[in-house]
Amino acid sequence: MEVKEQKMKVGVIGAGSWGCALAILLQNNGCQVSLWGHRREQIEKMQASGECDKLPGVMLPKEMSLTWDLSSCLLGKDLLVLAVPSTATRETAEKIKPYVEKNQILCSVSKGIEEDSLLTQCGILEDVLGKDAKVGVLSGPSHAEEVVKGLPTVVVAGSRDIAVAEFLQNAFMNENFRVYTSTDVTGIEIGASLKNVIALAAGMSDGLGYGDNTKAALITRGIKEISSLALAMGGLPQTLSGLAGTGDLIVTCSSRHSRNRKAGMLIGQGLRPKDAMDQVHMVVEGVYSAKAALALGKKYQVSLPIIEQVNEVLFHDVDPRLAVRSLMERDKKSEIA
Secondary structure (H helix, E strand, O other), X not given: OOOOOOOOEEEEEOOOHHHHHHHHHHHHOOOEEEEEOOOHHHHHHHHHHOEOOOOOOOEOOOOOEEEOOHHHHHOOOOEEEEOOOHHHHHHHHHHHOOOOOOOOEEEEOOOOOOOOOOOOHHHHHHHHHOOOOEEEEEEOOOOHHHHOOOOOEEEEEEOXXXXXXXXXXXXXXXXXXXXXXXXXXXXXXXXHHHHHHHHHXXXXXXXXXXXXXXXXXXXXXXXXXXXXXXXXXXXXHHHHOOHHHHHHHHHHHHOOOOHHHHHHHHHHOOOOHHHHHHHHOXXXXXXXXXXXXXXHHHHOOOOOHHHHHHHHHHHOOOOHHHHHHHHHOOOOOOOOO
């Protein structure tokens, strides 16, 4: 693997599967990486074994630093990668605020919408750290389990400041991990957040025993809903037909690695949503974005029938079969409308 000429110093905040995968990628790219986890026992376990506890069998580069001390992960770094669950983004942003330096680049790799504020992940970071913070996002069809194996993966780095997007492109890109740039942060983050909600529906379809026809319909009409909302919020159509839109939606609705699809499948098989989430053993981002997505639809007067029915199943005890019937029996309309 070609090593980058300059030793970039990077702090990765969050030692889950995605945080570990990106920390390994950046270290192998020639960066000097410090990986932070909030649980001391987790970090000590990984230090002792040399293995990522969220990705069994995946060894951590010996040169990579592991820490539970937040300041040591942040100070003096060129790039900070926030890889915490979306529900913890605001809390984490408040924690790192005293240490963030003026010229540091911050990259969110989480996907979700905050329920109370209806802000995306970059929006939360700017809300806490200020509008002058150099914030970007990395998104696209990219399961950690495949990235750590070096399987070809293609994503998009976005920022309203193209220089920040290009900085992220240079940091992450290698021969197995291709990175495009974009200034459409809204489109990227709405696509990234809502695809998790649609993936819950796709999983429910699988759990109910429905076939390929149903899955294809959910993906196709799902991207229609995601695109309609993103465009109403100022996103670009190219983004939604690209990696952060259609690409991420396809992989999340169909992959065995998808926690949202898995949770939906368990719900379709009869488990209550809370029990399904417990069985997945990881944060199911789509559950936390579902209410916010519906609220955004109402705010921007965009119809989101699939997302509405996902909310009915998750929060109002509606049987998934009845939710599907509600979708199928909607009034006649043109596909183009």
